[in-house]
Amino acid sequence: MPVQPTAHYAMGGIPTDVEGQVTTGKTSYAGLYAAGECACVSVHGANRLGTNSLVDLIVFGRRAGKHIADYVKNTDSGSVPGGIEKAWEERVHNLKTEKGDMPGNYYKRMQDIMMRKIGVYREGSEMTEAVKEIKKLRREYREIRVQDSSKNFNMEVLSILELENLLDLSLHTAAAALNRQESRGAHSRNDFPERDDTKWLKHALTLIKNGKVEIDYKPVDISSWKPKPRKY
């Protein structure tokens, strides 16, 4: 069996409060919840300890579930903005009706860039390249088309839609890694090997707008636990 390094868990994620409600601190999204590995309360900071992923599920999954039940009972059902259904139908239809590229090479390039340049040990100039290359891939992704036009069990359509999400997440990750000029937890930089609490003890929030990444910050709550050097 080959033995290889692999990405095992993602720290960070969709920012929420302790009830699982999505909020950046400045903007809240009523009715939108996240829990588990995709969410960031945050309980793990820059490096999740072993078995502590259960906390995301058992504690915050439960809290979010209870809050959702309450919310749903006390809110009007609302409506979906017009045009969304049609936009998605068109999107899937376009994937099926024209000729274009197959996804294999795009997956491979994304994996190569992220593994080599946003991997375990990071460095500024490599990460700068990675951000550029991912942005390029996101543009070229538009060339992908599906070969299988069947209606049922169309794994191809599903995974091509997922690939777009993966490219978005790659850009978030790469941009955030490049931006943070220190080492902290799992983020290890050869060019900034020390932790810098004066400048960087804060959460970073990334938003993709028109192909560019906007970065905002949120303070870390250290009222219960003060950060210390790890000495064990």
Add this chain to the structure above:
Amino acid sequence: MTIVLEIQRFNPEKDKEPYFEEFDLEVEKKDRVLDALMFIYGNIDGSLNFRKSCAHGICGSDAMRINGKEKLACKTLIQDAAETDGDRVRIEPLRHLKVQKDLMVDQTPFMEKFKAVKPYFIPREKNIEREYLQSINERKEFDAATKCINCGSCYSACPVLDKNTRFLGPAALVHAARFIFDSRERGLEDRIKILDHPDGVWSCKNHFECTRVCPRSIPITKLINLTKRKIKKYREER
């Protein structure tokens, strides 16, 4: 090395019945069969359908028949399926479940049998005041049965299911064993009807095919036999 993958295809929207399609591939010996399937899907034929998720042997999604034997594609190396250039590797879906498309099968009957044995913890007492204590030996009684990932390999391999489609099947019986041998649990009391039944444990005829193919090395036939013994004892005591 080069191999020839013979893959069973079937698209109910287009085909009357399944057929085999061949793909010539350049692969490394230590690639996994799943890597080969992913390569075909991503670069040669996007219509090739199969289930996969974790890709490292934990989720059980990519169970299929490789050269006639049930295996997880992500845990089968090319060198396990082929020796020299030009060797053929046959890929077919699991047996005993209806083919939905290519290598994807309808898991509904399998999952219904799983649910039928009540595969969830039913505590002995109604109001639990503190945690249950359990010794290492008590835990050992059902530890192997906790490993089942519902991949369906055993269900596909079982010869009893060739003729008796109502048989609960090996996986469901493993899940039942996990609870009935757990000292903290109500056990047989809540599951006796479904297990002590011609289509329950008594259909098992000790073929051992399930044990042979289980990717988690669960001693399935042994657990079924222990369950049979426990049921007999339960009946005698009443």
